[in-house]
Amino acid sequence: MLRHQETRTLLVIMCLITVCVTVLGAFVSFHAMVLVFISCVLLIGSAVFFTSWRYRDIEKLSNYLRQISAGDYTLDVRDNRESELSILKNNIYKVTSMLSEQSALLQKDKSKLTDAxxxxxxxxxxxxxxxxxxxxxxxxxxxxxxxxxxxxxxxxxxxxxxxxxxxxxxxxxxxxxGTVQFKKDRVKVEKLIQKALEPVLIPMDIKDQSISIKGEDNVAFTGDLNWTVEAIINILKNCVEHTPENGEITISFSENTLYTEIIITDSGKGIAKQDRPYIFKRFYKGKNANADSIGIGLAIAYSIIKSQNGDIEVQSKEGEGTRFLIKFYKQVI
CATH class of the missing domain: 1.10.287 (Helix Hairpins)
Known part of the structure; x- marks a missing residue:
């Protein structure tokens, strides 16, 4: 405590005041001098005690911060008393919690990067x-x-x-x-479907597959046309690959007050029950996947749709085909 200049200065000033008021008390009477001296000593002692107590708390906070800098976020210094030091403790704890969360996220990102x-x-x-x-x-x-x-x-x-x-x-x-800036244009679903079908028309023709499209011309949603086309292309490619010759792919779309929905259905071999929870995970290949499949197309579609306030789910049974349900919400859910 005495290492700090402000503490030494305060003690010197208080001692000088004690000397001065004691001398003044002597001019009144001996008892007044003694009373003033004892009062000053008690005040100085109280100040020293509380200053020492406060510096001990500050020292604890310093040790706590040193542990934080070493990567230990387990200590809890929260204090429910009403004081500036208590407020400081609580603020430090909040910052520590944020650092802990950021450290966990960084570790998670590092793990994801390693896996990727x-x-x-x-x-x-x-x-x-x-x-x-x-x-x-x-x-x-x-x-x-x-x-x-x-x-x-x-x-x-x-x-x-x-x-x-x-x-x-x-x-x-x-x-x-998060570097992709998705546009927020009014996208007509009919135009979206037509653009997404262009790259898969030849593979469909080779396999003699038919396509059925149902929906009204005015159905639309707010999003990015080009990126959404990319997502739909990957879903359609998956349907074409898993639908046999002479099979059928159906696309329907509709709009209500909550969301715009696009449903893509194929008559393929379907997805195994144990594979369904993981089909949107990148590099995942189910038991019915083609030998040349990489397992990234549906992951791209999932990321694009999710990034535009959308949702995608799959319904499928082995031997009965697969249905992809895509919803673009009008409000943030």
Missing amino acids: ISDISHQLKTPLTSMMVMTDLLSDDELPTAKRNEFTHNLRIQIERIEWLVSSLLKLSKIDA
């Missing part, structure tokens, strides 16, 4: 290994022309797969980081 890097490495390993093998085979001058063309075609497929994977991961990382 592991998943990306795993996804890239297979096509890269295949490309290395085919490159070695292509270096053989005696390789037949038919095989050379086959390997070249396979290389192109693997490169396109890697390009799509990297592009998808970049989109996901932007959404996760």
Whole structure:
């Protein structure tokens, strides 16, 4: 306590006051002098005691802050008494709680990043290994022309797969980081569906699949057309891949006072019960997934829809097809 300049200055001033009032008391009477001296000593003692008590509390807070800086957020210094020091303790506790939450979030993000890097490495390993093998085979001058063309075609497929994977991961990382600025335009669902169908019309034609669209022209929602098209494309691709030849895909949409709903239904093989809770998890592949599936398309669709005040759920039974229900709410729920 005496290390602090303000404390030493206060004690010196109080001692000087004691001397002065004691001398003045002596001019009155001896008893007055003694009474004044004892009163001053008691006041000085009380001041020293309470100052010492307050500095002990401050020292405890200093130790507490040192522990916080070392990463220990378990201590609780909250104080329900009415004083400035108690308010300081409570404010420090609030800041500590915020730091603890931020530390937990950072740790969670670090874990997610580690898992993402592991998943990306795993996804890239297979096509890269295949490309290395085919490159070695292509270096053989005696390789037949038919095989050379086959390997070249396979290389192109693997490169396109890697390009799509990297592009998808970049989109996901932007959404996760919150750097994507989603527009808030009035989007007509009919236009949205037409744009989303364009990339899948050829695969549907190859498999002789039919498409049925039901909905009124004026159905709309507030969102970003291009990003939502991306989400719907990924859902439609999933439906096309899992629907057999001569199958049917149905799209219906409607609007009410609470939300705009889009329902996409296929007549495919459905999703196994144990896979349904995880189909929107990135890199997850169910037991009915295609061999070439990466498991990222539905994760992109989920992130885009959720980022626009929307919701998506799946209803499915094995052998009876799958239904995706998408809702864009008009108010924040």
